[in-house]
Amino acid sequence: MKHDTDILLTGLAFPEAPRWRSDRLWFTDQHARRVMTVKPDGQAECLLETDDLPGGLAWLPDGTVLVVAMSERAVYKIKDRAWTQYADLSALAPFHCNDMIATAGGRVYVGNFGYDLHGGAPQAKTHLIAVETDGSCRIAAEDLLFPNGCVITPDDSILIVAETFASRLTAFTIGDDGLLHDARVWADLGQATPDGICLDAEGAIWVASPGTGEVIRVEQGGKISTRIKPLGVPYACMLGGPEYRTLFITTSETDHPNEANLLKSGRIEVTKVKVPGARLP
Secondary structure (H helix, E strand, C coil): CCCCCEEEEEEECCEEEEEEECCEEEEEEHHHCEEEEECCCCCEEEEEECCCCEEEEEECCCCCEEEEECCCCEEEEEECCEEEEEEECCCCCCCCEEEEEECCCCCEEEEECCCCCCCCCCCCCEEEEEECCCCCEEEEEEEECCEEEEEECCCCCEEEEEEHHHCEEEEEEECCCCCEEEEEEEEECCCCCCCCEEEECCCCEEEEECCCCEEEEECCCCCEEEEECCCCEEEEEEEECCCCCEEEEEEECCCCHHHHHHHCCEEEEEEECCCCECCCC
16 A cells, blocks of 8 residues: 555554654554553664553653553553552543643643544533642543544643544644633635644644545644544654654544454654644643
């Protein structure tokens, strides 16, 4: 099959939530229940084996790593290859939590499915949850259809979230109180199903679209300037590498838990891009 990428790492179940940090790519191998890293030379390491599905990753200002426990609907701190609970979101999230992003000050925003996706439940709108540095939680924005990957602009003023099954990127102004205001469509993506996303230095957003099998670079308003075809189905992407010009793409043949663990078709794929990534905390 023709594709536009090189293969950095194979043999994964379902890689998700890629983040560039400390000269390596961090990610969760979700259905294998592992938090991992891989260096640009392909050297991989498992940092933590979890007893729940690990979702999004983020960092507190002091360097503490946070990871979402999806079915428990909680956020955990990782230290010394163990994890301890940081925040309990179960009273606010109606179903599995998924991706997460942190502001420079350490507040994190966590999305959730809103309904039992793999169990065949009907679609239902849900919300983003803000978690403060003391672990307290509250609803920050409502009426979102499968809020997934997020980016925050370098000045910490705007959060943009991928609404996967609404086929759009939605922007919010981040209030001084941490709540999200003034919801507006940042880009209508047509047939695409935006999952994981990342921001580049020109303010465009790279979007992994598993539904259309491509990664697209989108400008505000919806103009698509670049399309990349990976070998596998893309679920998330992140800019990193020494010059922030490597686009890392997490791919798999399926997101179904049992099938993903059986196939082990997950990969980290890479390609070079012209515009570097935005350097965020």
